Amino acid sequence: RIHIKYQPNVDDLGSADSARINMEYYAVNNPVFAVQGDNVFEICVKDLMQFHRKKGALMTIVLREVDNVEGLGIADINKNNRIQRFVEKPAAKDAPSKLANTGLYVLSPEVRKVFKEKGVKQIIKEKNRLDFGYDFIPYLTKSDYPVYGYTLKGNWFDVGTPKNYLEAMKKLLHGGFSMLTDFGGKISRKQVWVQGESNDSEQRRQTIIRKIKQGRIEIEGSVLIGRHCQIDDGVRIVNSCIDNFTRIGKGAIIENSAVLDRVIIGEKAEVRDSIIGRHATILSSGRKPTKIGAISVVADDVTIEEGCSLTETRIYPHQHVRGEFKHQILMSN
Incomplete structure (x- = not known):
């Protein structure tokens, strides 16, 4: 106790x-x-x-x-x-x-x-x-x-900085901490985990695993996918952590990033070396793909409009953002 x-x-x-x-x-x-x-x-x-x-x-x-x-x-x-x-x-x-x-x-x-x-x-x-x-x-x-x-x-x-946080995450995923090497739901011998134990989450889990085996979802390096996630065809995930109840649209790319709970990532979005907070919505489309990279941080409950570009930019919570931003900090009004 x-x-x-x-x-x-x-x-x-x-x-x-x-x-x-x-x-x-x-x-x-x-x-x-x-x-x-x-x-x-x-x-x-x-x-x-x-x-x-x-x-x-x-x-x-x-x-x-x-x-x-x-x-x-x-x-x-x-x-x-x-x-x-x-x-x-x-x-x-x-x-x-x-x-x-x-x-x-x-x-x-x-x-x-x-x-x-x-x-x-x-x-x-x-x-x-x-x-x-x-x-x-x-x-x-x-x-x-x-x-x-x-x-x-x-x-x-x-892990007090975004860069250190991501480095620690990757170290953890690659087995760098002897005290924690398994996150539950490991797929065969790969460093890939898809979590889900309840009947409902197990269905989502098996769908994701099937897509990975069929090559409809591309996985590279060490990847942790949480419970009740929905991942569409053509998605590529590299050395990243995807938390529970997250939805990732067709053709999106997630590399070296942490995506927290209940995030929505739109079609053809690109998230590289960044952190996406809980309940964030990353709108994106094939015509206007959204790109987030270079140690950007999107805080909780933020909506990013399709076609946005964020480079080494930090966005505080509860905002609706559109446009192109480089090396900026966006605080709420």
Whole structure:
């Protein structure tokens, strides 16, 4: 049984402040494994907790060696894995190491006392913020609290950007995560899954499988198709995830993309290297095909008129869009 607790109806001033509020509200007296929401990772939690206890750490930060430090928090550790210095999002030339903060933390319950210290209260007062990377971790290291770095060996993706999200999706589909290699409904030995267990969804599933075998739907690479999907003849899907109740029109192309639940994609549409949100409608026709590509993101409940072209463009929810857009962000009125 899993008991889920939510943050009380109190506004927080950052990630560390959220931890402070919840640990105090629920009177937490055991170590906490805190996970930032934009992470996909493989880790042995048992090993992590043993490391934390053995070191006598107030806080353990899960670190991962990276090639590019851009946009990441970077830690400098000694031979005992104690973090001596932490810099949030440094320039490459200023980075103390290649060990990046993954946004995975273990916090001892004693941290509740630290949250009440004068220095922490001063940070909140001056900056109107208490962020783990910018504020709280540097405060702990400068105050000589025992903060340690646990180096992650398994896969880790920060999926906080569309590009990273798509890279993680493709890694997952190609079996790059040992903890999740089957999504249910796998077709023979191919890396292709068509989901559906109920009587109604199984009928849709068998229709799609039959079309794939007959060559009426072209599949390349690793593809996951959800339940109750309708895919017309001539569709080509490459290294993509198609979520539940999605409809894809005749001759459409979906490549290296994530298409979420209940999307409608019209005839001859082309979606490449992009993310299509839930309940979106991509109108398209043979006469006026719609083209979406180059890491574009279409948010939930958006309608794209036929003949549109989106290149590296992001569209916020609940909009009706027509025209050609390159390198733009379209926000609602």
